[in-house]
Amino acid sequence: MTDDRRLTSQGQERKQQLLDQAATLFAERGYADTRVLDIVQAAGVAKGLFYWYFENKEALFRELVELNRLNLRRAQAEAIDLDAEPLGRIRQGAEASVRYMAQYANFFSLLEVENLEKQFADELRKGTAIHTADVAAIIRAGVADGTIRDEDPEVAAYGVVGTVGYYGHFHRTGRLDLDPDELAAFVGRFVVCALASDESIARRVLAARRS
Amino acid sequence: MTDDRRLTSQGQERKQQLLDQAATLFAERGYADTRVLDIVQAAGVAKGLFYWYFENKEALFRELVELNRLNLRRAQAEAIDLDAEPLGRIRQGAEASVRYMAQYANFFSLLEVENLEKQFADELRKGTAIHTADVAAIIRAGVADGTIRDEDPEVAAYGVVGTVGYYGHFHRTGRLDLDPDELAAFVGRFVVCALASDESIARRVLAARRS
DNA sequence: TCGCTTCTTGACCCGGCGGTCAACACAGTG
DNA sequence: CACTGTGTTGACCGCCGGGTCAAGAAGCGA
Incomplete structure (x- = not known):
């Protein structure tokens, strides 16, 4: 299994190059319309080399998705002030996600990935499920303290995850020309x-700044 | 061109059967993983018959997408009371869209389709663009009359379209077990x-009923 | 220099899938 | 019944893309 392969620093660089090129191409064309040949040509190497580093096209894709998921999660964790009230945390996480997706436009939102290939659906939903569960836990706390409207936290969490995902998608596909x-x-x-249970709460949360 | 073909009633039934079977399979497996062979087997016919009715797989898919778009639009138009205030219309359209998508789970939301195949992206965005423009026009009126928060109507419209699309998606994929x-x-x-500019407006709109 | 390991190449293989089309069946009409 | 048009069949074809692997190059350490 190529996963266990010990790579020299040169090997690691080469592997990363392939991952980077693949990420760009998948974002531009989608998984199905990106051939292994396209990836290796973009990297300037021969086709057989691909299989030294990855078991197959699918394995590379899964690795990319996992990397993306972890990086997004890290960006969210860094942006969220654990001492903030629930709705503030929701806001911080959403903003961080949008920024992350704008910065790494060649990685796509989890929901886009989820839609792309049915063969990956079950596993790829992991990212969405984790993110949604995180958001739901925060919403639950907000509902309990009265700052978030009394809705089912699971259901509401999908609204946050979906909103972030869609705005990332529209931005990445050029239909939202915003900074x-x-x-x-x-x-x-x-x-x-x-989500706010009343407008004074919404105003307070939106007025809050984190440095 | 098969589009100009005059079909007997029998032919029309057969064509519809193929469209129906294809819709189900595309929804279950995605476009790429649904072969023409799968569609004709589901319909209980021979493979060559497919090409009597459709130029190719792509043409069938485009026809399905167009049908879906028109039907969704019709459902929205029927649900929207033109005399209602802007925010009420937004609400009615969103609710109708969600209901439509739940009812026709073998047709998928426009945004899902948009993501599926890059080869269709430009044309498929037509549905999203039209829907978004409709919603933006309503939002613009709501911003003008002060009932909708002062945001860019185009940008806000993507939030409505995206929310509807995502909730449709989560429901269809079994993660939201709601009526x-x-x-x-x-x-x-x-x-x-x-979207509401203050909570009394939100309350009023949400209290409104349309029979 | 030699031996070993890692990395790289590209011609080739093969299976799968979209699409073809000659032959045939069926239906309707004069 | 003969003719015409519509509808249907399935063996076959060709192309494409994922993956293979023997051969060779490069790098490293003794």
Whole structure:
């Protein structure tokens, strides 16, 4: 199994190059329309080399998705102030996600990935499920403290995850020509207003700044 | 061109059968993983018959997407009371869309389709673009009359379209086990709260009933 | 220099899938 | 019944893309 392969630093660089090129191409064309040949040509290497580093096309894709998921999660964790109130945390996480997706436009949102290939659906839903569960836990706390409308936290969490995913998608596909920070701020307002139990709470949360 | 073919009633039934079977399979497996052979086997006919009715697999898919788009649009138009205030219309359209998608689970939301195949992307965005423009026009009126928060109507419209699309997707893929009417009502609340300029307006709109 | 390991190449293989089309069946009409 | 048009069949074809692997190159350490 290529996963257990010990690579020299040169090997690691080569592998990363393939991953980078693949990420760009998958984002541009989708998984199905990106051939292994396209990836290796973009990297300037021969086709057989691909299989030294990856078991197959699918394995490379899964590795990319997992990397993306972990990086997104890290960006969210870094942006979220654990001492903030629940709705503030929702806002921070949503804004961070939008920024992350704008910055790494060659990685696509989890929901886009989820839709792309049915063969990956069950496993790829893992990212969405984890993110949704995180958001739901925060919403539950917000409902309990009265700052978030009394809705089912699981259901509401899908609204946050979906909003982030869609705005990432529209931005990446060129239909929203906004500065990433502007877009992140808009998405933050959207989800805060959607969830806040009244407008004074929404106003307070949106006025909060984190440095 | 098979589009100009005059079909007997028998031919029309056969063609519809193929479309129906294809819709189900595309929804279950995606376009790429659904072969022409799968479709004709599901319909109980021979493979060559497919090409009597459709130029190719792609043509069938495009026809399905167009049918779906028109039907969704019709469902929205029927649900929207033109005399209602803007935010109420937004709510009605969103709820109708969610209901439509729950009812026709073998047709998928426009945004899902959009993501599926890059080869169709430009044309398939037509549905999203039309829907978004409709919603934006309503939002613009709502911003003008002060009932909708002062945001860019185009940007906000993507939030409505995206929310509907995502909730349709989660419901269809079994992660939201809600009655369609319940789900529609939730989505209606979500978008109304996200957009309303203050909570008394949100309350008024959500209290409104249309028989 | 030699031996071993890692990395790289590209011609080739093969299975799968979209699409073809000659032959045939069926239905309707004069 | 003969003719015409519509509808149907399935063996076959060709192309494409994922994957293979023997041969060779490069790198490293003794």
